[in-house]
Amino acid sequence: MNEYEALSVLQAGLKDWFYPGINWSRNQTELMGTVFINVDYSMPIEPLRTEFERLLKQAPEWDGITSTVQVTDSGETTVQVRFLMGAQDSTSLWNLRCAIREGLITYIQQQFPERLPRVRARLVETPEQ
Numbered sequence: 001m002n003e004y005e006a007l008s009v010l011q012a013g014l015k016d017w018f019y020p021g022i023n024w025s026r027n028q029t030e031l032m033g034t035v036f037i038n039v040d041y042s043m044p045i046e047p048l049r050t051e052f053e054r055l056l057k058q059a060p061e062w063d064g065i066t067s068t069v070q071v072t073d074s075g076e077t078t079v080q081v082r083f084l085m086g087a088q089d090s091t092s093l094w095n096l097r098c099a100i101r102e103g104l105i106t107y108i109q110q111q112f113p114e115r116l117p118r119v120r121a122r123l124v125e126t127p128e129q
Contacts, residue, residue: 038078043115061092
């Protein structure tokens, strides 16, 4: 193989690799997406995990595979819970994420309204001047 042929083979390979229409997932087209919910520190995580699983099983968009619940952050007033899910395509994933977010918010409002994020403050009396 001469230099010209080697360069042509290399360019062909790079063209395939960098082609913008390429499916980077190679063999699988499933997508994963997240929903983040902030709740009060007093919110038990297990009921959220159970409700998430229930909502996913009802959703026709869910791929039936990806399902994870994790506490991913904690701040001064809330903890952040991440709900990871999968779908077959971007439209299904968007609809699934919206449905799960709405379902989880409704669940918390109805079952644990006191566990929604709230601002806490301690009033300190100061001597009058």
